[in-house]
Amino acid sequence: MSQLFKDLERARVGEGVELDSLLAAVKWSADGLIPAIAQQHDSGEVLMMAWMNATALRESLATRRVCYWSRSRGKLWRKGESSGQQQHLVSAALDCDGDTLLLQVDQHGPACHTGRRSCFYVALDADRARVSSEPLIDPDALYGKGQA
Amino acid sequence: MSQLFKDLERARVGEGVELDSLLAAVKWSADGLIPAIAQQHDSGEVLMMAWMNATALRESLATRRVCYWSRSRGKLWRKGESSGQQQHLVSAALDCDGDTLLLQVDQHGPACHTGRRSCFYVALDADRARVSSEPLIDPDALYGKGQA
Numbered sequence: 001m002s003q004l005f006k007d008l009e010r011a012r013v014g015e016g017v018e019l020d021s022l023l024a025a026v027k028w029s030a031d032g033l034i035p036a037i038a039q040q041h042d043s044g045e046v047l048m049m050a051w052m053n054a055t056a057l058r059e060s061l062a063t064r065r066v067c068y069w070s071r072s073r074g075k076l077w078r079k080g081e082s083s084g085q086q087q088h089l090v091s092a093a094l095d096c097d098g099d100t101l102l103l104q105v106d107q108h109g110p111a112c113h114t115g116r117r118s119c120f121y122v123a124l125d126a127d128r129a130r131v132s133s134e135p136l137i138d139p140d141a142l143y144g145k146g147q148a
Numbered sequence: 149m150s151q152l153f154k155d156l157e158r159a160r161v162g163e164g165v166e167l168d169s170l171l172a173a174v175k176w177s178a179d180g181l182i183p184a185i186a187q188q189h190d191s192g193e194v195l196m197m198a199w200m201n202a203t204a205l206r207e208s209l210a211t212r213r214v215c216y217w218s219r220s221r222g223k224l225w226r227k228g229e230s231s232g233q234q235q236h237l238v239s240a241a242l243d244c245d246g247d248t249l250l251l252q253v254d255q256h257g258p259a260c261h262t263g264r265r266s267c268f269y270v271a272l273d274a275d276r277a278r279v280s281s282e283p284l285i286d287p288d289a290l291y292g293k294g295q296a
Contacts, residue, residue: 008270009262012279013278013280013281015279016278016279018276018277019273019276019277022277035183037197044187045192046185046187046194046250049185049243061273092272093268093272093280094270094272094277095196095197095267095270096262100183116244119244119248120241120242121244122170123239123241124167124205124239124242126206126209127166128165129167130163131159131161131163131164132161132241139157
């Protein structure tokens, strides 16, 4: 863990650093990415996890519309650009060792490309996996073809 | 995405597959890992993100005590084994494309190695990062030295 994150462990509430210093200390992957968890700010429902690079994170913080990095398409992905189901950014936080983001968002409609509210719909028990929710919208109505 | 996850997209609530088939289709990293988000089941607070391999996931589902894979120590990590701050597994779900887990847990005390309830305490805005919560417990009281 970088010294910056060790120093923040002992900092008081409200103390901090410039965003540029923080981003220089973030534990980006070899591809320059960090996982970002999106949680609906009022209900607490965890909607999805996707990836951001520094550009996507800076854009999201500045515009308050969530922008990810699409690993499959290899480009910035402004959530909702093909489906219309945008995410408004309410707040963002990094974790203790600087390798994961938690976004509080206001998600319009389904977050999942299947038309479900949340991507986490395959419930696991010790011997089986079962689908636990229905789509809100038929995915064919969300896209010609594409991603959320 | 594997055919199994495509098939689950169109499955009805309650339909599913054997856990072994599902685990064979999960998108494990090159190191055989998948990120796992831990959420306090009743408050909705997102506590941490860590990693699981298939052994850790099977053990967690069977024993209902959350077991991760520690990348820094290169071994199974039964959460709380050094700090006493265990996680009881309430439920687990995989996401639509089989590359992220969401765990509903009952976390005893702080989840974070800093003594804070949640690891996500570095709040970001467009130009600064600020600490947003205090430790519940002095981390020196949690460990001689070690990880949560």
